[in-house]
Amino acid sequence: xxxxxxxxxIIGLGLIGGSIARDLVSRGVRVAGYDVHAPTLEQAWxxxxxxxxxxxxxxxLDGAKIVIxxxxxxxxxxxLETAAKHLSETSLVTDVGSTKRRVIAAAExxxxxxxxxxxxxxxxxxxxxxxxxxxxxxxxATSYLCPTRSTSQEALALARELWTLLGGRPVVIDADDHDxxxxxxxxxxxxxxxALALALSRAKIDLETLGPGGRDMLRIAASSPDIWxxxxxxxxxxxxxxxxxxxxxLQGLEKALSEPDxxxxxxxxxAAQEWAREKR
Amino acid sequence: xxxxxxxxxIIGLGLIGGSIARDLVSRGVRVAGYDVHAPTLEQAWxxxxxxxxxxxxxxxLDGAKIVIxxxxxxxxxxxLETAAKHLSETSLVTDVGSTKRRVIAAAExxxxxxxxxxxxxxxxxxxxxxxxxxxxxxxxATSYLCPTRSTSQEALALARELWTLLGGRPVVIDADDHDxxxxxxxxxxxxxxxALALALSRAKIDLETLGPGGRDMLRIAASSPDIWxxxxxxxxxxxxxxxxxxxxxLQGLEKALSEPDxxxxxxxxxAAQEWAREKR
Numbered sequence: 001x002x003x004x005x006x007x008x009x010i011i012g013l014g015l016i017g018g019s020i021a022r023d024l025v026s027r028g029v030r031v032a033g034y035d036v037h038a039p040t041l042e043q044a045w046x047x048x049x050x051x052x053x054x055x056x057x058x059x060x061l062d063g064a065k066i067v068i069x070x071x072x073x074x075x076x077x078x079x080l081e082t083a084a085k086h087l088s089e090t091s092l093v094t095d096v097g098s099t100k101r102r103v104i105a106a107a108e109x110x111x112x113x114x115x116x117x118x119x120x121x122x123x124x125x126x127x128x129x130x131x132x133x134x135x136x137x138x139x140x141a142t143s144y145l146c147p148t149r150s151t152s153q154e155a156l157a158l159a160r161e162l163w164t165l166l167g168g169r170p171v172v173i174d175a176d177d178h179d180x181x182x183x184x185x186x187x188x189x190x191x192x193x194x195a196l197a198l199a200l201s202r203a204k205i206d207l208e209t210l211g212p213g214g215r216d217m218l219r220i221a222a223s224s225p226d227i228w229x230x231x232x233x234x235x236x237x238x239x240x241x242x243x244x245x246x247x248x249x250l251q252g253l254e255k256a257l258s259e260p261d262x263x264x265x266x267x268x269x270x271a272a273q274e275w276a277r278e279k280r
Numbered sequence: 281x282x283x284x285x286x287x288x289x290i291i292g293l294g295l296i297g298g299s300i301a302r303d304l305v306s307r308g309v310r311v312a313g314y315d316v317h318a319p320t321l322e323q324a325w326x327x328x329x330x331x332x333x334x335x336x337x338x339x340x341l342d343g344a345k346i347v348i349x350x351x352x353x354x355x356x357x358x359x360l361e362t363a364a365k366h367l368s369e370t371s372l373v374t375d376v377g378s379t380k381r382r383v384i385a386a387a388e389x390x391x392x393x394x395x396x397x398x399x400x401x402x403x404x405x406x407x408x409x410x411x412x413x414x415x416x417x418x419x420x421a422t423s424y425l426c427p428t429r430s431t432s433q434e435a436l437a438l439a440r441e442l443w444t445l446l447g448g449r450p451v452v453i454d455a456d457d458h459d460x461x462x463x464x465x466x467x468x469x470x471x472x473x474x475a476l477a478l479a480l481s482r483a484k485i486d487l488e489t490l491g492p493g494g495r496d497m498l499r500i501a502a503s504s505p506d507i508w509x510x511x512x513x514x515x516x517x518x519x520x521x522x523x524x525x526x527x528x529x530l531q532g533l534e535k536a537l538s539e540p541d542x543x544x545x546x547x548x549x550x551a552a553q554e555w556a557r558e559k560r
Contacts, residue, residue: 122491142489171489184483185490189497192472194552195529201555203464203525209422209451210465211402213500217469220493221556225549232549233542243534245483247527249475254523262513269505269512272474275481276501 007032008162009054009064011079013044015125016096017070018133021049023166026135032064036071040130061086066094066162068119073097074230077106084110092158094119098182098231100146100175113150117159118175120144120182121168126223136167143168144182146175183238188246190220190228191239197221287312288442289334289344291359293324295405296376297350298413301329303446306415312344316351320410341366346374346442348399353377354510357386364390372438374399378462378511380426380455393430397439398455400424400462401448406503416447423448424462426455463518468526470500470508471519477501 008024010017013035021031021044033050035041044050054060061067061083067090071079076095080103087093093116095103100118107116123141125132143163147156156172163170173181197218200207207218232239256264288304290297293315301311301324313330315321324330334340341347341363347370351359356375360383367373373396375383380398387396403421405412423443427436436452443450453461477498480487487498512519536544 122489122494124491124493126493141491181483181485181489184480184485185494188479189476189490189494191533192476192530193493193497193556194549195526195533196469196472197552197556198529198532198548199468199522199525200464201551202529203461203522205461205464207556209402209461210469211404211421213404213406213473213503214402214465214469216496216499217473218556219496221552223493223553225546225553228549229542229546232537233545236537240534240537242479242483243530243537245479246475247530249478249482250472250523250527252478253471253475254520257512257516257520257523262509265513266505266509268478269474269508271481272477272501273503273505276473276477276487276498 006030006065007052007063008066008068009033009061010068010070011054011058011083012036012070013040013050013130013133014070015128015132016121016123016137017068018044018130019135019137020068020070020096020166022133022135023138025049027165032061034058035130043130058083058086061090062088064090066090066092066158069093069095069097072227072230073099073103073234076103080106080112081110084112087112087115090115092117092155092162094159094162096121098186099235100144100178102234104146104148104175108148108150113148114152115155116148117151117155118144118146118178119159119163120146120178121163121166122186123168126220128224128227138163139167141168143170144178145170145172146178147172179235180238180241183235183242184245187232187235187239188242190223191232191243192246193218193221194228286310286345287332287343288346288348289313289341290348290350291334291338291363292316292350293320293330293410293413294350295408295412296401296403296417297348298324298410299415299417300348300350300376300446302413302415303418305329307445312341314338315410323410338363338366341370342368344370346370346372346438349373349375349377349383352507352510353379353383353514356383360386360392361390364392367392367395371395372397372435372442374439374442376401378466379515380424380458382514384426384428384455388428388430393428394432395435396428397431397435398426398428398458399439399443400426400458401443401446402466403448406500408504408507418443419447421448423450424458425450425452426458427452459515460518460521463515463522464525467512467515467519468522470503471512471523472526473498473501474508
């Protein structure tokens with residue numbers, strides 16, 4: 001980042017890792033890459049995005065100034081352990097996962113606390129994989145940065161620089177607070193979209209009969225079950241708390257719908273609108 | 281529709297009525313119009329969309345071959361009663377409301393059953409009003425047509441012709457079945473979006489920190505509380521049944537999230553994805 005010779009290594013070239021790679025290359029940064037799916041790595045190499053292919057042992061990671069883990073949250077700790085042996089010249093190790101407590105604990109237990117910052121850009125798509133990756137995915141996106149107990153000022157500054165370069169809006173936040181907030185802002189909406197899909201499927205409603213409002217509500221139910229099982233499981237305590245909160249709001253709507261007049265219902269829908277239309 | 285001299289009268293020039301007006305005019309149909317909000321009617325007249333202004337008593341409705349009620353569902357029966365006195369030359373009376381049982385009962389009790397067909401295009405926006413109206417809103421949209429017990433073949437054919445002209449895909453369906461289906465396809469998603477907004481508001485999450493998935497889930501919570509209070513209230517029996525169905529799916533997710541292994545959760549998310557990605 002600070003010099004033309006610096007390399008950023010990206011482990012995992014899916015939607016997020018691939019989009020980071022495309023953005024960095026377009027800004028003149030040299031990218032080394034790895035993906036567990038060999039044809040993906042070859043494709044990224046053929047397109048001239050990845051200029052150095054890492055091997056499965058990550059033994060040739062040593063030259064990278066920044067290492068980014070862009071793998072499913074469930075895989076991050078073990079990949080971090082593999083990478084940890086080859087970080088002699090690395091100033092920042094970060095990830096992009098949707099949960100932060102576990103990866104930060106893993107970094108600390110591997111004595112990577114000083115150089116580790118957990119990242120989580122609020123960007124994505126219901127599609128996944130290299131072919132969904134694109135430039136500009138992080139433009140304007142809130143990008144959470146979670147320090148460990150011992151993250152150095154240098155590493156945090158480098159993480160800020162990285163996400164600013166990618167177009168994001170860095171926000172430093174404690175990992176526990178992060179996991180609670182994204183449970184509401186991201187994991188709950190995903191769980192609800194899935195629950196809606198299951199309810200509509202059981203009622204034999206076809207997707208193509210839905211209007212645009214209904215379609216919006218079902219879009220993220222089409223996301224990868226592998227990725228989202230890992231995220232929701234890892235953050236299950238916080239997600240269960242948000243589901244309880246939602247259940248309480250749904251009960252309020254059910255009660256209002258059962259009343260003879262519609263005043264309570266109107267008040268609830270008005271409060272929802274007031275929140276949902278601010279600064280959109 | 282069948283002759284250049286034929287007029288279509290549209291009562292209510294909001295998002296739906298206004299969009300119908302724009303589409304019909306672009307196809308050479310003469311439009312008469314009325315809106316309870318006088319400046320809206322003047323605007324539609326000034327833009328040359330409405331060529332004839334109807335008065336509040338609807339006494340000059342008589343020349344219209346087709347009359348379309350595009351008013352909130354709660355207002356439709358009383359507007360229909362006012363219009364009923366002035367339909368001497370009208371072959372088709374229809375509406376665009378999101379629920380169908382009540383307006384059809386109203387049409388039958390006003391002895392309009394032969395000439396009435398309930399319509400419901402699965403199109404819309406969280407914005408409302410004349411300024412949100414636009415050409416092409418109904419392109420490709422499932423457009424439900426609900427006959428009364430005595431709808432004539434001529435009236436039903438004219439309704440098909442109308443919605444096909446507007447770009448929709450007419451589907452004839454019984455009113456009770458319609459109300460049950462749209463409770464799942466449209467009303468439940470709206471109620472859930474509102475419940476999510478209330479839960480996030482209570483948790484002090486700001487809308488602008490959400491990623492694209494979360495934003496999609498909260499978009500329709502910004503819809504008009506007036507319009508949606510009327511719709512949900514009028515269809516409350518069916519909506520309550522869908523909320524019970526959703527609650528059951530959410531409980532399934534909660535149970536799966538509480539289990540030590542993630543197999544049940546993965547199976548649920550996979551089933552949701554399978555439904556949500558078909559023919560998208």
